[in-house]
Amino acid sequence: MSERVFRVWRGSGEGGLAEYRVEANEGEVVLDVLHRLQATQTPDLAVRWNCKAGKCGSCSVEINGHPRLSCMTRMSVFDEDEVVTVTPMRTFPVVRDLVCDVSYNYQKAREIPSFTPDPNKSPGDFRMQQEDVERQQEFRKCIECFLCNNTCHVIRDHEENKEHFSGPRYLMRVAELEMHPEDTADRRLIAQDEFGLGYCNITKCCSDVCPENIHITDNALIPLKERVADRKYDPLVWLGSKIGVRPKDTPPVPNVGSHSDRT
Amino acid sequence: MPPTAEPEITRYTYDVVVIGAGGAGLRAAIAAREQGKRTAVISKSLFGKAHTVMAEGGAAAALGNANADDEWRVHFRDTVRGGKFLNDPRMAELHAREAPERILELEYWGALFDRTGDGRISQRNFGGHEYPRLAHVGDRTGLEMIRTLQQRVVALQQADAAELGDPEARIRVFAETAVTRLITEDEGEGGGGRPGRIVGAFGYRRVDGGFVLFEAPAVILATGGIGKAFRTTSNSWEYTGDGHALALRSGASLINMEFVQFHPTGMVWPPSVKGILVTESVRGDGGVLRNSEGRRFMFDYVPDVFRSQYAESEEEADGWYSDPAGHRRPPELLPRDEVARAINTEVKEGRGSPHGGVFLDVSSRLPAEEIRRRLPSMHHQFKELADVDITAEPMEVGPTCHYVMGGVRVDADTAASDVPGLFAAGEVAGGMHGSNRLGGNSLSDLLVFGRRAGMGAAAYLDGLGGGEIPRRTVDRVAEEAASYALEFLKQGDGENPYTLHTELQETMNDLVGIIRRGPEMERALERLDALGERSRLLSAPGDRVYNPGWHLALALPNMVLVSRAVAAAALERTESRGGHTRDDFPDMSAEWRRVNLEVRADASGRVSLSRRPVADIPAGLLALFGREELAKYLTEEELPEAGAADDAAEEGQS
Numbered sequence: 001m002s003e004r005v006f007r008v009w010r011g012s013g014e015g016g017l018a019e020y021r022v023e024a025n026e027g028e029v030v031l032d033v034l035h036r037l038q039a040t041q042t043p044d045l046a047v048r049w050n051c052k053a054g055k056c057g058s059c060s061v062e063i064n065g066h067p068r069l070s071c072m073t074r075m076s077v078f079d080e081d082e083v084v085t086v087t088p089m090r091t092f093p094v095v096r097d098l099v100c101d102v103s104y105n106y107q108k109a110r111e112i113p114s115f116t117p118d119p120n121k122s123p124g125d126f127r128m129q130q131e132d133v134e135r136q137q138e139f140r141k142c143i144e145c146f147l148c149n150n151t152c153h154v155i156r157d158h159e160e161n162k163e164h165f166s167g168p169r170y171l172m173r174v175a176e177l178e179m180h181p182e183d184t185a186d187r188r189l190i191a192q193d194e195f196g197l198g199y200c201n202i203t204k205c206c207s208d209v210c211p212e213n214i215h216i217t218d219n220a221l222i223p224l225k226e227r228v229a230d231r232k233y234d235p236l237v238w239l240g241s242k243i244g245v246r247p248k249d250t251p252p253v254p255n256v257g258s259h260s261d262r263t
Numbered sequence: 264m265p266p267t268a269e270p271e272i273t274r275y276t277y278d279v280v281v282i283g284a285g286g287a288g289l290r291a292a293i294a295a296r297e298q299g300k301r302t303a304v305i306s307k308s309l310f311g312k313a314h315t316v317m318a319e320g321g322a323a324a325a326l327g328n329a330n331a332d333d334e335w336r337v338h339f340r341d342t343v344r345g346g347k348f349l350n351d352p353r354m355a356e357l358h359a360r361e362a363p364e365r366i367l368e369l370e371y372w373g374a375l376f377d378r379t380g381d382g383r384i385s386q387r388n389f390g391g392h393e394y395p396r397l398a399h400v401g402d403r404t405g406l407e408m409i410r411t412l413q414q415r416v417v418a419l420q421q422a423d424a425a426e427l428g429d430p431e432a433r434i435r436v437f438a439e440t441a442v443t444r445l446i447t448e449d450e451g452e453g454g455g456g457r458p459g460r461i462v463g464a465f466g467y468r469r470v471d472g473g474f475v476l477f478e479a480p481a482v483i484l485a486t487g488g489i490g491k492a493f494r495t496t497s498n499s500w501e502y503t504g505d506g507h508a509l510a511l512r513s514g515a516s517l518i519n520m521e522f523v524q525f526h527p528t529g530m531v532w533p534p535s536v537k538g539i540l541v542t543e544s545v546r547g548d549g550g551v552l553r554n555s556e557g558r559r560f561m562f563d564y565v566p567d568v569f570r571s572q573y574a575e576s577e578e579e580a581d582g583w584y585s586d587p588a589g590h591r592r593p594p595e596l597l598p599r600d601e602v603a604r605a606i607n608t609e610v611k612e613g614r615g616s617p618h619g620g621v622f623l624d625v626s627s628r629l630p631a632e633e634i635r636r637r638l639p640s641m642h643h644q645f646k647e648l649a650d651v652d653i654t655a656e657p658m659e660v661g662p663t664c665h666y667v668m669g670g671v672r673v674d675a676d677t678a679a680s681d682v683p684g685l686f687a688a689g690e691v692a693g694g695m696h697g698s699n700r701l702g703g704n705s706l707s708d709l710l711v712f713g714r715r716a717g718m719g720a721a722a723y724l725d726g727l728g729g730g731e732i733p734r735r736t737v738d739r740v741a742e743e744a745a746s747y748a749l750e751f752l753k754q755g756d757g758e759n760p761y762t763l764h765t766e767l768q769e770t771m772n773d774l775v776g777i778i779r780r781g782p783e784m785e786r787a788l789e790r791l792d793a794l795g796e797r798s799r800l801l802s803a804p805g806d807r808v809y810n811p812g813w814h815l816a817l818a819l820p821n822m823v824l825v826s827r828a829v830a831a832a833a834l835e836r837t838e839s840r841g842g843h844t845r846d847d848f849p850d851m852s853a854e855w856r857r858v859n860l861e862v863r864a865d866a867s868g869r870v871s872l873s874r875r876p877v878a879d880i881p882a883g884l885l886a887l888f889g890r891e892e893l894a895k896y897l898t899e900e901e902l903p904e905a906g907a908a909d910d911a912a913e914e915g916q917s
Contacts, residue, residue: 012808027533029648039761043812044805048309050499053539053644055406056312072647095470096809106310106438110430114418115373123364123371127382133375137400140375140407141639144311180373255424 001025004075006033007085008045012096017085024075030086031059031070034098046097054211057145061098062087067147067209070098089150105146108166110256111194112173116185128181139176139220141212142169148206148216154199165196168206168216175220178227185250188231191224194252200225272465272474272741277303279720280464280479282442282506285313286405286709287689287716288485289412290365294717295483296419296434300724302717303477304416304436305466307501311413314487314499315709318405319542319640321387321397322710323703324362328379329386329395330587335359337393340887342704343880344569345391345598346668346697347841348856348896349519352880353675354695358704358711365710366398372418374411376400388547391598391701394587402542402640408706440475442466442505443817444744445482445513446737447682458514461684462732465744469814472807474748476741478732481720483678484510484671484687485713489523489829491764492822493664494772497529497540503818504825506691510671511824511864515680518693518859518875520669520825521832522842524700525777527602529663532618536648538663541623541641543702545658546595548637549584550625552606553657554614560621561594564605568895569597600699600841603662607777610661620661626654662777666705668696668842669832672861677719678712684723688716694859698841751816757802760815767794767822775830780846784834791830795823795868820868827870828862835860835872853898 004024007017020041024033031049038045049059052071059070064078064085078084092100117126149167150156166174174191177183191197204217214220231237231249279295281288284306295302306313325338338359343350370376370384376398377385386395400407420430427433443466448459464477486506490498507517528541546552554560562580565573573594574580580593595602606621616622625634631654635642638653645651645658670693671680678686689709696704751757774787798820803813838852839845859875879885885893885903893902 025534027649028535032535038811039759039765043759043761043803044810046809046811050308050312050501051314051317052499053317053536054647055403055640056308056316056499058309058312074648099470099809101470102309109414110417110420114414114421117371121371123367126370128375128378129382130378130385133378137375137377140400140410141403143316143406177373180375183373253421253424255428256421256430 002080004033005083006037007083008034008037008098009087009094010045010097012094015094017087028075029071030063030073030075030084033075033084034070034086046095046099048099055143057143057211060089060145060147060150062089067151069145069147069211072211089146091150091156092146102146104162105144105149105167105169108170109173111166111253112170112177113185113187113190113250113253115177115180115183116250117182118184121182126182132181135219136176136179138214139172141214142172143212144169145211147209147211151205151209153203153205154196161196161199165199168200168221171195171197171200171224172214172216172220175224178224184247186231186247187250188228189249190252192228192232197221197224197228272476272745274476274478275303277301277477277479278724279303279481279483279717280305280477281483281485282464282509283313283485283487283689283691284308284310284436285315285485285487285689286408286412286706287713288313288483289409289416290710290713291483291485291688291717291720292434293412293415293419294714295721298718298721299433300721301432302434303479304434305440305442305464306436306438307441307469308439310436310438311409313409314501315409315706316406317497317499317540318408318706319402319540320389320544320547321399321404321703322362322366322408322706323389323392323396323701324366324398324707325359325396326363326366326384326386326398328383333394333396335363336884336887338362338396339884341392342701343697345701345704346699347851348697349840349859349877350697351675351694352878352884354712356884357675357715358695358708361711362707365707365714369408369411369710372411372415374407376407387544388596389702390543390546390596390602392703397547397703399544401636402544402638404706437475439469440466441469441814441817442509443748444740445509445685446740447513448733449736458682460730461513461682463737465741467748467817470809472810472813474741474745476737478737480727480730480732481684481686481724483716483720484685484691485689485716486691488667488690489822489825490664490667492767492771492826492829493776494768495529495538495662496664497526497538498664504821505818506687507670507825507828508821510680510682510685510687510691511828511862511870513682513685515682515685516672517669517828517862518672519698520667520693520828520862521836521860522668522698523664523829524599524666524668524842525603525662526665527599527606527662528623528660530649531616531620531659531661533649539644539648540663540665541658541660542638543599545623545625545638545641548625549628550595550623551593551628552595552602553622553624554609555616556614560609560614561597561602561605564601564608565594565597566601568892569601573597598699598701600844603777604844606660606662616659618659620659622657623660624657626656631655664772666690666700668698668700669693669829674719676715677722678716679719679723686716686720688712698843748817751801751803751813752805752807754800754802755804757800758797760801760803760812760819763794763797763801763819764815764822767819767826770794771826771829775826775833778844778846779833781834784830787830788827788834791823791827795820795827798823824864824868824870827868828864831870831872832860832862851896853896856896857898857901
């Protein structure tokens, strides 16, 4: 057991770092120490968490400036006398202390046209090979911690881009649906025009912070960019759409703007 | 932010309010919405974070993809064997019959399960299941299920946006919102002390502390379990028994509360992760349990009732993975209660691992690449949290509180409780799993009975015939509930809720844990009385914005009440069965098998017990078991006459 110095962001809109001296034990993670602060020094410290096993993606924060899950950050990664600074995700508005308002993400999720199977098929009709679902399964490992969206410079440094950019998490969701063997919609055009795929300049920051080690850029975003390019510039696709033998582009979902009277 | 003293309340009106947004809650909400009911889903966490995401191994359904001999009757039989014949037979039947349809429906909504060679859903072995039966996605099946249901809710919202101009016209998720009170009409129809019907629910938003009031004639409880009343648990902070407590306080009864499942394999080291689940898939895929002497000790713990189905040598057991028809099953795949007790005994008798568990080894059983493919999140979890590479060395594991078999007594077909308008599905409902749940049966339970609860609530509303919501009652209860909640913020010199919670967890873990004794449980009940008193005087400093101390203070009385129900029922049942092991009554009793203990609570939180007969298994299904096997569970008078079984079996086929 040893005493550590923690600096933790406290407050809502206005706030600042508060310093605490707190015990840490062998094998503990940052979330354990935050819980000890709650139990012994400051019971109203706001921390969002659920499973404490890296499976739910609730406890995303920035630790010494790095976007991380606090439940998967071992205390042993810090030097013994290193001060541990914990701040909320920077891209989203702070509710209080380490808790952010992440409703941006839920709004973006709602804008993506859902899985659209062939209407002539019924439950039980699908036949898919393992190798045809493996890549989408990688994307579905996503625990929606929103660390990728928090890190992406397109919105981290540019609030004004939020309206037109869905972030790596939801562009990956588009890629997942586009690769689903039984999906019949075509979201390529709206991926570019509505969800801002063009803003992504493949710096791979999202992949670097993914706690599930999903290759977001290499396996989802770049292939999606290629598909979009195929859609736009392939002369056969162009000809097909002119003579009407090509399936139509799926239009944006209407009326999904936030209607909640959230306070 | 609402000021600390202002009990201002935001009102909503819905047809159906679903409390809980895990698998059962979301499936129930989808069903209610598809019946055209305006539905609210209340979630303590963010949307998509519910405890279901932690389920790893899979969802049991007799699809017959991996072994064509599998069918619902075999699944039914396994379920009842696992529950030691205390299951509600109708629930076990509906579950086994409908699980395949529910899984295929998820696939149709976009779920991507692992595949067989011919492109169907792959199925894996699990404890107590005769055939490979668990539809799965690696070892993150629960996440796939939650995500699929979450995305299905979004799809329905998109449809409503297109049709009605508002995505939340018929289904809305209230994230990070907790319900603290159910509101019932003062007196039931015709009086006589019967509980009054449901008319609403009251709660608060975690984000800003504002109060919410739902006027609604139907409420579906889908709040999950009670594991946070125990110290070593695989459950998240959400599992505070809210639904169990809400049901008791509104006049409903709980059954089987003495049966608490300790999952045999939780992490034991480092201390910070003690209790976190290690999926049963490790054993399903070949992992074995060894003690400090290197012995596969499970061979020493096969109980008589299962003797004929389990291997007696390592050779026979190992042959089963490739040739299940020619070999009996490895004893590592006994039902969870058996394995948990065996580990407990090994450790107690001094043959444990360095940190007080036993060894679970898959590294010597499968190639490293295969382990990473089949068990990716276990590999990740041990590497990140314990510096253990499971492809190269064994894990240390021990029992952890995982699941409560007990819950709200419901009608199997409609999920209706004793209180008109109150329904329950998933872990908060009782009966389905009897005295012990088989792994994989929870995820399928959520789907089958979540849907039935949604349909049950819709049918109840259709038959209700315009009963007005009594405004005055609703207003009065809401005001009471609001001022009760605000008390904790004002009691400056009260106790620290975190301290009280720790004491509660120690009481339950140490005195009503995996092995129980009468005098200890009496002591537990005394301590719970004291904790109940103290839980009224908790202090939560700070304001109402995302204040975890305040939230814990509001949840603690629920945990205390539910703990009383567990301890009282466990003290009363003087036998050992499934998730209830009495050191002082080690044997299973055929007389007790016929009894469900039913718990009710009075206004002051005192619990009382009564006995209810367990429903008989219909003759056609009873015929699935041999007379010799039945004789191990049933009383002489319950046994079918010799020869009668064959006729009944034919009936059962029809």
